[in-house]
Amino acid sequence: MTAPGTTPTPRARQTVGGLGESGILRILNRRFATVPAAGDWPEGTVGPGDDAAVVSAPDGRFVITTDAMAQDRDFRLDWPAVPRGLASRSDGRTEGGPDGGSNGGRFDGHGFAGGYATGWKAAAQNFSDINAMGGEPSGLLLALTMPPTTPVAWIDGLAAGLAGAVRHLGAARCRIVGGDLGSDDRITVAVTATGDLDGRPAVRRTLPPAARAVTAGADLDLVLCGRAGWAAAGLAVLETPRRVLDERLRIAEGAEQKEQKEQAEQGDQLDHGVRRLAALAAAAQLRPRPVLGAGRVAAEAGALAMMDVSDGVLKDAGRLATANGLRADLDPDWVRREASVLVPLARALDPASGQRTAECWVSAGGEDYGLLAALPTGATVPPGFRRIGRLVAESGAPAAAASVGSAGGWDHFTDR
Ligand SMILES: Nc1ncnc2c1ncn2[C@@H]1O[C@H](COP(=O)(O)OP(=O)(O)OP(=O)(O)O)[C@@H](O)[C@H]1O
Ligand SMILES: Cc1ncc(C[n+]2csc(CCOP(=O)(O)O)c2C)c(N)n1
Numbered sequence: 001m002t003a004p005g006t007t008p009t010p011r012a013r014q015t016v017g018g019l020g021e022s023g024i025l026r027i028l029n030r031r032f033a034t035v036p037a038a039g040d041w042p043e044g045t046v047g048p049g050d051d052a053a054v055v056s057a058p059d060g061r062f063v064i065t066t067d068a069m070a071q072d073r074d075f076r077l078d079w080p081a082v083p084r085g086l087a088s089r090s091d092g093r094t095e096g097g098p099d100g101g102s103n104g105g106r107f108d109g110h111g112f113a114g115g116y117a118t119g120w121k122a123a124a125q126n127f128s129d130i131n132a133m134g135g136e137p138s139g140l141l142l143a144l145t146m147p148p149t150t151p152v153a154w155i156d157g158l159a160a161g162l163a164g165a166v167r168h169l170g171a172a173r174c175r176i177v178g179g180d181l182g183s184d185d186r187i188t189v190a191v192t193a194t195g196d197l198d199g200r201p202a203v204r205r206t207l208p209p210a211a212r213a214v215t216a217g218a219d220l221d222l223v224l225c226g227r228a229g230w231a232a233a234g235l236a237v238l239e240t241p242r243r244v245l246d247e248r249l250r251i252a253e254g255a256e257q258k259e260q261k262e263q264a265e266q267g268d269q270l271d272h273g274v275r276r277l278a279a280l281a282a283a284a285q286l287r288p289r290p291v292l293g294a295g296r297v298a299a300e301a302g303a304l305a306m307m308d309v310s311d312g313v314l315k316d317a318g319r320l321a322t323a324n325g326l327r328a329d330l331d332p333d334w335v336r337r338e339a340s341v342l343v344p345l346a347r348a349l350d351p352a353s354g355q356r357t358a359e360c361w362v363s364a365g366g367e368d369y370g371l372l373a374a375l376p377t378g379a380t381v382p383p384g385f386r387r388i389g390r391l392v393a394e395s396g397a398p399a400a401a402a403s404v405g406s407a408g409g410w411d412h413f414t415d416r
């Protein structure tokens with residue numbers, strides 16, 4: 001409230017400390033009301049505003065998962081925004097959003113992500129885990145701790161990003177059911193999501209006993225839905241100091257233009273150039289796009305085991321293999337092919353070892369939220385997936401693929 005005779009704080013400078021919990025909740029709820037399923041609370045269920053929510057579990061069970069993101073560990077307040085025109089939807093149209101820049105898709109490091117990217121990603125990574133069980137998102141809870149100095153615009157962006165992910169990733173049945181607010185020295189965004197299986201069995205990391213009996217330790221095909229390496233490339237872009245980044249992109253663009261001139265090529269060079277690649281990679285980190293529905297598709301196509309890729313393909317494929325007493329061998333051709341488009345960017349950032357860096361992004365980079373599934377050898381690959389390797393008996397001779405890139409992958413406690 002503004003005391004009589006004082007000037008109100010301009011909106012851009014307002015902090016949550018001046019709002020109080022009820023003011024913050026008003027801001028969040030205004031954004032959450034834009035989720036398509038928001039108005040639809042069936043008889044007997046209870047939405048936000050009470051001590052707890054009451055939701056339905058249509059088939060008697062529901063999927064539940066949670067993921068927390070911490071300031072300066074999972075996101076930064078000063079990362080630039082997704083340039084307008086790059087936050088493309090799966091239907092090819094582009095979406096707006098408060099962090100949409102106005103630079104026509106060029107990455108110049110200007111504009112700030114606000115909370116939108118953090119909200120989007122918090123929802124997306126939880127939806128990805130629901131997807132990986134073969135489920136469809138049904139509900140979302142937001143536990144938010146932050147300092148009183150947090151700008152109101154940041155939490156408004158956060159709420160818009162959560163609602164934006166629900167809408168644009170196609171979680172049509174998902175309601176935002178509530179959450180909690182707390183104060184701390186740094187921001188933590190913890191999201192819990194629930195999902196429905198609509199009567200289907202969940203697809204687990206381990207093969208069901210019946211499938212184990214049939215496959216009896218035989219090799220399995222490893223398939224992936226979604227891209228790999230782009231979010232890690234984006235992290236490298238975002239973590240490079242702006243001035244250094246701009247200088248490296250300028251040098252790489254110069255070399256590109258020289259090459260293109262020599263080849264007397266026509267056309268819009270920047271559109272396919274390294275600067276646009278940097279912008280696309282940053283967009284992949286700031287606004288990951290798990291393919292919701294792919295989990296169900298894989299389940300119906302007979303996937304025997306499944307998990308999402310949050311910590312890197314090699315690491316997560318290794319987990320999928322180990323859970324079944326097998327070893328993961330990635331196809332080195334797949335890694336090379338997947339890395340090839342990222343090589344110009346990797347070379348711009350790291351001229352000495354562009355190829356290796358790009359292959360590391362693909363094999364060890366996390367946060368693309370693709371979906372890994374194991375299928376019987378030779379089974380039809382479900383739509384949207386491609387074969388990227390095999391799960392083989394531990395005792396088999398290791399393929400060259402096992403040594404691709406770093407065997408690493410993300411670990412919250414050792415990667416600091
Ligand atoms: N603090 C915890 N208490 C209890 N169980 C936990 C805790 N942290 C993780 N787990 C469980 O350990 C398992 C692995 O967790 P992990 O976070 O690595 O994978 P995940 O849940 O698939 O998340 P992501 O896909 O984001 O990596 C999950 O089943 C998770 O529920
Ligand atoms: C500032 C900053 N530093 C590092 C990273 C990279 N990072 C954070 S979590 C994660 C794996 C997935 O985590 P989870 O398993 O919890 O879903 C990765 C690769 C980042 N995004 N931001």
Ligand SMILES: [Mg+2]
Nearest residue numbers: 129132308310
């Ligand atoms: Mg997971």
